[in-house]
Every structure is written in structure tokens, then in C-alpha cells.
Amino acid sequence: MSSPSTSDVHAPQREHGHPGLALDGVGRSFGAVHAVKDVTLRFVAGERHAVLGPNGAGKTTLFNLITGDLLPSAGQIALGGTDVTTLKPHIRVRQGLRRTYQQSQLFETMSVADNLFLALRGVARGHLTLIPTSGDQVLRDQAADIAEKVNLLDAFDYPVNVLSYGQQRQLEIGMALVGDPQVVLFDEPAAGLSPAERGSLVDLIEALPRTLTIGLVEHDLDIALRLSDRVTIMQDGQVMVTGTPDDIAADPVVQRIYLGAQHG
Amino acid sequence: MLVLALVLIPTIANDFFLVQIFAQAAILGLIALSLMLLGGWGGIVSLSQMSVAGLAGYTLAILGQSSMSQSLGSNSWLAAAAALAVALIVGFGIGLLVGRTRGIYTIMITLAIGVAVFYLANQNYAIFNGFTGYSGIAAPHVLGVDLRAPLPFYVLCVSLALMGWAGVAALGRSSFGKALIATRDCERRAAAIGFHVGRHRLVAHTIAGLLAGLGGILLVWFNGRISPGTIGVGPMIDILIIAVIGGMSRPSGAFLGAFVFVLLRTFAIDLVDPERFNTLIGLVFLVIVLTSRDGLLGLLGKLSKPERRKMSPRLKTLEREETS
Numbered sequence: 001m002s003s004p005s006t007s008d009v010h011a012p013q014r015e016h017g018h019p020g021l022a023l024d025g026v027g028r029s030f031g032a033v034h035a036v037k038d039v040t041l042r043f044v045a046g047e048r049h050a051v052l053g054p055n056g057a058g059k060t061t062l063f064n065l066i067t068g069d070l071l072p073s074a075g076q077i078a079l080g081g082t083d084v085t086t087l088k089p090h091i092r093v094r095q096g097l098r099r100t101y102q103q104s105q106l107f108e109t110m111s112v113a114d115n116l117f118l119a120l121r122g123v124a125r126g127h128l129t130l131i132p133t134s135g136d137q138v139l140r141d142q143a144a145d146i147a148e149k150v151n152l153l154d155a156f157d158y159p160v161n162v163l164s165y166g167q168q169r170q171l172e173i174g175m176a177l178v179g180d181p182q183v184v185l186f187d188e189p190a191a192g193l194s195p196a197e198r199g200s201l202v203d204l205i206e207a208l209p210r211t212l213t214i215g216l217v218e219h220d221l222d223i224a225l226r227l228s229d230r231v232t233i234m235q236d237g238q239v240m241v242t243g244t245p246d247d248i249a250a251d252p253v254v255q256r257i258y259l260g261a262q263h264g
Numbered sequence: 265m266l267v268l269a270l271v272l273i274p275t276i277a278n279d280f281f282l283v284q285i286f287a288q289a290a291i292l293g294l295i296a297l298s299l300m301l302l303g304g305w306g307g308i309v310s311l312s313q314m315s316v317a318g319l320a321g322y323t324l325a326i327l328g329q330s331s332m333s334q335s336l337g338s339n340s341w342l343a344a345a346a347a348l349a350v351a352l353i354v355g356f357g358i359g360l361l362v363g364r365t366r367g368i369y370t371i372m373i374t375l376a377i378g379v380a381v382f383y384l385a386n387q388n389y390a391i392f393n394g395f396t397g398y399s400g401i402a403a404p405h406v407l408g409v410d411l412r413a414p415l416p417f418y419v420l421c422v423s424l425a426l427m428g429w430a431g432v433a434a435l436g437r438s439s440f441g442k443a444l445i446a447t448r449d450c451e452r453r454a455a456a457i458g459f460h461v462g463r464h465r466l467v468a469h470t471i472a473g474l475l476a477g478l479g480g481i482l483l484v485w486f487n488g489r490i491s492p493g494t495i496g497v498g499p500m501i502d503i504l505i506i507a508v509i510g511g512m513s514r515p516s517g518a519f520l521g522a523f524v525f526v527l528l529r530t531f532a533i534d535l536v537d538p539e540r541f542n543t544l545i546g547l548v549f550l551v552i553v554l555t556s557r558d559g560l561l562g563l564l565g566k567l568s569k570p571e572r573r574k575m576s577p578r579l580k581t582l583e584r585e586e587t588s
């Protein structure tokens with residue numbers, strides 16, 4: 001399970017060690033529609049891997065399958081060498097998997113502090129602690145550190161529903177960086193942001209530790225190519241090609257199916 | 265200040281007010297508090313909280329002492345402890361049943377549970393004594409104090425209500441409470457950051473069962489009796505009305521709602537025919553729901569700080585960008 005098939009032409013070189021995340025023949029159908037079909041992919045540990053493709057290519061469905069929001073109709077998913085195919089989302093999180101959502105999924109009535117506190121508590125013990133404890137303050141301090149990292153310290157005590165869209169996106173990312181993540185999946189983190197906000201987002205992701213495995217779905221090709229070590233192009237639920245950003249930018253098939261679809 | 269007021273009330277209020285208004289409001293408030301916890305924080309609207317209270321009350325009547333021959337006549341405190349245990353188990357059981365449902369389906373299933381409990385009590389004579397139920401149930405003596413007397417009963421009910429209120433308020437600041445609110449705000453994200461949403465809902469149902477059970481025991485001591493009429497659809501809906509009138513965002517709303525409800529029910533008789541009480545409470549309900557998003561708590565909030573708003577961080581950022 002932990003080693004990719006040698007006949008798989010899309011499998012990347014594995015010089016970085018064991019795969020952080022391995023998908024083997026993963027598929028998901030909704031009735032007659034194959035949203036994701038026979039996808040075999042490696043997110044090698046410590047690698048930044050972008051998944052690109054036109055709308056409806058199955059990128060977000062793929063992320064939902066990895067996180068357990070959806071269960072695959074076929075195939076297997078392994079995280080750090082452990083089979084997680086049928087595990088519930090909250091179990092996968094405890095094994096080091098984090099994600100952000102294309103549309104922010106935040107606790108709207110709560111403060112930034114509470115959102116981050118909960119994200120930290122979610123990967124720690126004490127879910128069913130029924131009274132406030134002294135340990136809460138430790139997590140609260142950690143929440144402030146993360147808020148600083150994603151430039152939200154000014155808004156720390158404000159409820160999420162008064163934040164700007166950009167700030168909500170920052171919080172969305174902050175909540176995925178808590179604890180000790182092994183693999184973080186960013187689902188269109190730059191969607192809807194202004195150019196300035198995009199710049200600081202790219203800086204933020206670039207500054208993340210290189211030990212972190214990153215999966216990235218992004219429509220902005222420049223951002224995707226700049227941030228990633230490896231790029232996979234999907235179309236119609238299938239992997240078309242995987243390669244380095246330079247290979248991908250030069251690939252005529254990519255020009256046709258992806259750039260053509262975007263710009264033409 | 266509230267505690268001080270509650271301590272001073274017996275010096276100015278007569279027995280009727282102590283028991284019929286304050287003690288009754290504390291009791292109904294405790295049951296509504298269980299719905300506030302489930303509905304306000306968990307987003308789970310359960311209509312069967314009165315049934316949980318009723319089953320605790322029946323347990324007390326059956327195991328403890330009453331004027332009915334079916335009662336087993338054991339010690340009142342033991343019977344009360346057993347009643348709480350039953351409420352806990354029933355709360356847990358309802359949580360298991362409705363755990364996977366959401367919104368309107370939860371309401372429908374808990375309504376069905378409530379109606380089923382009502383008919384069970386109404387038609388079963390061996391255990392529930394059918395239509396008649398149990399009467400002649402009195403609060404026990406403790407350390408020589410007769411809890412039946414107005415002042416001790418007032419102290420008992422108000423102390424337990426305060427404890428319930430403080431307990432739920434602390435729960436709201438705890439990791440469990442915050443996570444419960446998180447499952448209401450965005451269930452998907454709550455799971456995506458590592459919370460077992462189903463388990464949180466189940467624990468919420470169980471704690472709510474305990475609160476409702478406490479209210480149920482006091483309700484039986486207050487009325488001196490319990491019958492299917494105590495747990496019919498009318499009383500089930502009353503709890504929902506109390507919770508909504510008071511406001512579901514904070515535990516104090518349940519008691520505020522109960523106080524207003526009890527005042528209206530007690531004194532409406534002077535203003536309108538007793539049969540018109542439902543029309544009156546319906547009108548009050550409409551006015552409050554239409555003018556406030558969070559019942560009386562929302563209205564009080566508006567009155568205490570009209571249009572006072574913190575500057576949003578969005579404006580703060582804009583301001584900083586302009587000055588830099």
C-alpha cells in the first residue's frame with residue numbers, strides 16, 4: 001500500500017521518502033456521473049503538489065475523498081502509510097490531515113479566538129471537558145500565535161461574521177495549520193481575493209515549513225506554478241498528466257486542455 | 265445582584281408569589297434550560313424535554329410515596345435519585361434515536377416520542393395508573409425542615425435553578441460547550457477539525473435529560489401529583505414557547521421566559537377568560553418573535569446598548585491602510 005506501482009507512469013520520483021499521502025485507483029460516482037475516476041496519485045512527504053484542471057474536473061471531489069467528507073466508490077487512500085479509506089473525517093484529522101474549504105466553513109457566531117481555540121482542541125485531548133479549565137489558556141495562547149501567523153491578531157476577539165472576506169480566508173487557513181499537521185490540503189485558497197491579498201497569501205504558504213506536505217487546488221495558474229514542486233492536471237475526473245511546473249507549463253496537452261479551457 | 269434579589273424576595277413576597285410565581289418559574293425554567301442547551305447551542309430542537317421531565321416525575325411517584333397503592337413507598341431521596349438516573353438514560357436514549365436526524369426531522373421524531381410517552385402513560389394502568397396518574401406526592405423533610413412549606417420550597421427550587429443556570433453557563437465556556445455551538449454553526453467544519461459531532465450531540469442530550477429530570481422532580485413536588493395531562497402536547501409546546509420567548513442564546517433566557525410565562529398564565533385570568541390564555545400567550549409569542557431575534561434576551565440587549573457597535577476589523581484595516 002505504501003509503495004506505488006512501478007508500472008504507473010504518473011508516479012513521481014520518491015526521493016523525498018515515504019509518501020505523505022497515497023491514492024490508488026480512487027473513484028467516486030454520483031449515479032451515472034464519474035466525478036473522480038481511477039485516480040492514482042502520490043503526495044510525497046514534504047512536497048508541494050498542485051492539482052489543476054478546468055471546472056468540474058473533480059479536484060474538490062478528490063479533496064473531499066482524501067479528507068473523508070465523501071467515501072470513495074473504489075480504490076484506496078493511505079495517509080503516512082496507513083490505510084484511511086473508510087475512516088471518518090475527524091479520525092483523519094487526528095492523524096495529521098488538515099484542509100481548507102473553497103467556500104469558508106467557519107463558526108460564524110464565534111470569535112476568531114474561539115475558532116482557532118476549537119481547531120486546537122479538536123486535535124488535542126479533552127473534547128468532552130464540561131467546565132472551563134486552566135489548560136484552555138495554553139490553547140488560547142497557541143491560538144494567538146496562529147492568529148499572528150495569519151495576520152489576524154488585530155481581529156482576535158471579533159466574531160467571524162464581522163470580518164472581511166479576505167480575513168475569513170486567512171482564518172480558514174489558520175484553522176488548517178493548528179497542531180502538528182502532516183498534510184494540508186488548500187482548496188482554492190486565493191479564490192475571491194484582491195491581488196494584494198493574493199500576494200500575502202502566497203508569502204504565507206511559501207513560508208510554511210518544508211516538512212509539511214501540501215496539496216493545492218488553485219485556479220490561478222501563476223500562483224499554482226509558483227507554489228508547487230509538482231503539478232497534476234485533471235480532466236473529467238481523471239489524471240491527465242503529472243510533472244514539474246516547468247514540464248507542465250511547456251506541455252502541449254496542458255496548453256490545450258487547461259489553458260485552452262481557461263483562456264479560450 | 266440577582267442572588268441578592270432572590271434572597272430578599274422572601275422578605276417582601278407572600279407565600280403565593282414565592283411558590284406559584286417564583287418556584288414555578290424556576291421549575292419550568294429548568295426544563296426550558298434543557299431545551300435551551302439543545303436548541304440554542306446544539307441547534308437540536310427537541311419537543312420531548314417535557315416527556316423526559318415527566319418520566320422522571322413518574323419514577324419519583326412510582327418508587328416514592330403517594331396516596332396511590334401502586335407506589336412502592338421507598339425513601340423520597342432515593343426515589344429522586346432514581347428519577348434523575350431515569351432522566352439521564354431517557355435523554356441518552358432520545359439522543360441515540362435522533363442523533364442522525366437534523367432540523368424538521370428531529371422536531372417530528374421528538375414530537376412523536378412525546379406523544380408516545382403521553383399515550384403510554386394514559387393507557388397503561390399497571391405502571392402509570394392511566395388517566396388518573398399519581399397524587400398525594402409531597403416533598404420530603406430534610407434536617408427537620410419541611411420542604412412542602414412555601415419558603416423552604418422556594419429556596420429549594422431557586423437554588424437548584426441557580427445551580428442549573430451556573431452549570432450550563434460554565435458548560436458554555438468549556439471546550440465541550442464551545443464545540444457544541446461549533447457543531448451548530450458548521451457541522452462539517454467541526455468534524456474537519458477533529459470533533460466527533462455525533463458524540464457531542466449525544467452528550468448534550470444526556471445533560472439536557474438530567475436538567476429536565478431535575479425540573480420534573482420539582483414539578484411533581486410542586487403539583488403534588490402527576491398525570492398524563494402534565495406531559496401532553498400542550499405542556500410540551502409550552503416548554504418550546506418559554507425557551508423561545510426568553511431567548512435561546514444564553515441560559516438566563518430560559519428563566520426569563522419561564523417567569524414571563526408564569527406571570528401571564530397566573531394573571532391572565534384577571535384580564536381574559538382562562539380559555540383565552542393560549543391566544544394571549546400566542547400573541548405575546550408573535551410580538552416577541554417578530555421584534556427580536558433572540559426573545560426577551562434580545563430585546564433587553566437592544567435596550568441596554570442601543571446601536572452601540574464595536575468598530576469592525578474590516579474598517580480598522582481600511583483605516584490603517586489609509587493612514588499608512
